[in-house]
Amino acid sequence: MPPAPVSPLITVVFRGTVLFVAWWALTLGESSGLAFGAVVSALVAVVSLRLFPASGFSVRPAGLMLFLGYFLSRSVVAGVDVARRLLSPALPVQPGEITLTLNLPEGSPRWLLANTLSLMPGTLSILLEGNRLTLHCLDIRDRVERDVRETERQVGRVFGLAVDDSAEAAR
Amino acid sequence: MTDPLMFVMQSVLLVLGCLFFAVGTLGLFRFSDTLTRIHALTKVDNLGLGFIVLALLPLAPSLAGGLKTLLIWAAALAASATSAHLIARAVHVRPEPPETGEADHD
Incomplete structure (x- = not known):
């Protein structure tokens, strides 16, 4: 069930603020460009509402922080894991594909999950069709599904969603 | 900047980052x-760039400069995840022809 839509005004203000902070960083805080940046940020935020309408999912700051911590630590594991396999003379990989049924709702949560999984250890998103996600695994012998479910829980927390395992249990 | 401990840590992080980039490129040759x-290019390079960004952060001239450095990493991550997915999907839709034994040397 998608949550109640967020007011467009809140979405525009939020997106405009993020864009303006990005502008401020890109111009290194140059004061002569701030006014121009503010106007451009506001315009882009309004236009973005037509291209990507407000999804109704709002980002929870606490969930986002926890997710970033999880993401950073797993990124290190992912990089070291592939490097270890590559430097080992036997090249211990056994590539394969698995298809999973996702518990996350459609839209931003699924999109964030698919993109995150491409950077997580041993998985690469190939195809996202409805609630079916096909992954390429570096080593099919690993406990891939357990890792994916954990990532799914972390992504759910960003949007304040409690991820139930109903889809998993229904299979 | 004159702190020798900081200098050593930054050097170690920079070297680590470059080593990971080198290993990621090795993946292009070893995997078939x-x-x-x-897998090699997205994950290992992500980590390599992360180490380099971490090493450069203390050198940032201002808060905005530091944020800009972090934005570079975030943009590279988003680009690598997206392009990895697009290439993977293209390969899935139209599988590549089998390799002609050239990668079997090792």
């Missing part, structure tokens, strides 16, 4: 199919 190669 497109999808496995993408």
Whole structure:
């Protein structure tokens, strides 16, 4: 069930603020460009509402922080894991594909999950069709599904969603 | 900047970052199919760039400069995740022809 839509005004203000902070960083805080940046940020935020309408999912700051911590630590594991396999003379990989049924709702949560999984250890998103996600695994012998479910829980927390395992249990 | 401990830490992080980039590129040669190669390029390079960004952060001239450095990493991550997915999907839709034994040397 998608949550109640967020007011467009809140979405525009939020997106405009993020864009303006990005502008401020890109111009290194140059004061002569701030006014121009503010106007451009506001315009882009309004236009973005037509291209990507407000999804109704709002980002929870606490969930986002926890997710970033999880993401950073797993990124290190992912990089070291592939490097270890590559430097080992036997090249211990056994590539394969698995298809999973996702518990996350459609839209931003699924999109964030698919993109995150491409950077997580041993998985690469190939195809996202409805609630079916096909992954390429570096080593099919690993406990891939357990890792994916954990990532799914972390992504759910960003949007304040409690991820139930109903889809998993229904299979 | 004159702190020797900081200098040593930054040097170690920079070297680590470059080593990971080198290993990621090694993946292009050692792995034999497109999808496995993408694993090497996305994950190892992500970590390599992360180390380099971490090493450069203390050198940032201002808060905005530091944020800009972090934005570079975030943009590279988003680009690598997206392009990895697009290439993987393209390979999935139209599988590549089998390799002609050239990668079987090692």
